[in-house]
Amino acid sequence: MxxxxxxxxxxxxxxxxxxxxxxxxxxxxxxxxxxxxxxxATQQEARYPVPAADGASIDMRRQVILVRDVGAVYAFALSCPHENTALRWKAREKRFQCPRHESRYTPDGTFTSGRATRNMDRFPITHSGNEVVVDLTKVYRSDAEAALWKAARITV
Ligand code: FES
Known part of the structure; x- marks a missing residue:
């Protein structure tokens, strides 16, 4: 009309x-x-069951490595601090190793050898019931935020 x-x-x-x-x-x-x-909401946090035993598991979709080691749980960024290559868990040797330049890290993310210049980057992590909650909005670098990096763990 x-x-x-x-x-x-x-x-x-x-x-x-x-x-x-x-x-x-x-x-x-x-x-x-x-x-x-x-x-x-799912991109801002990730929830996982508390690991039942020592070891590492990798969430490729979220780029998170979850580790339980000697009564503590950690959540690491998957990428190597040197040049962002995806890290690998060597279960038999109980350590992480970068396939690109061979940097090595202990299960708690401490750098031990190779080209990297700092420890593995940690996500903030909290405990909620039978789950661990990983805050995906930030990551702590051991060289820039040492106290926060050190505290980014839960005891189990
Ligand atoms: S990218 Fe990992 S050591 Fe270089």
Whole structure:
């Protein structure tokens, strides 16, 4: 329907439009917002069962290494502090090693040899019931935040 100025009247154009139903649009938008919020929440933290035994496991999707060693649990960034190569756990030798330049680290992330110049980077970690909660929004470097790096562990 043409309005006095020559354009379509607002009421007629909205009611006749098959693609835009206001109620459906709002419901879809709310669902999308809920999904985005959930995705955002999962990207900010990761939850894992408390490891039952000493050793390391790697969450490739989140780039997190979870370690239990001698009554403590740590969460490390997967990337080597030297040039960001994914670190590997050598279970038999009970240590980490970088496949690129051979830097080595103890299970608590302490640098022992190679080209790296600091320990493995640690995520903040807390204990919640039977889970460990890893804060993925920050990482502590041993050379820049030594006290925070040292405290980024839980006892089990
Ligand atoms: S990238 Fe790991 S030691 Fe160089």
């Amino acid at each position: 043409l309005a006095a100025g020559g354009g379509l009247t607002h009421t007629m154009s909205c009611r006749s439009c098959p693609l835009v139903d206001r109620r459906e649009f709002l419901l879809t938008s709310a669902a999308m917002l809920t999904t985005l919020t959930a995705v955002s």
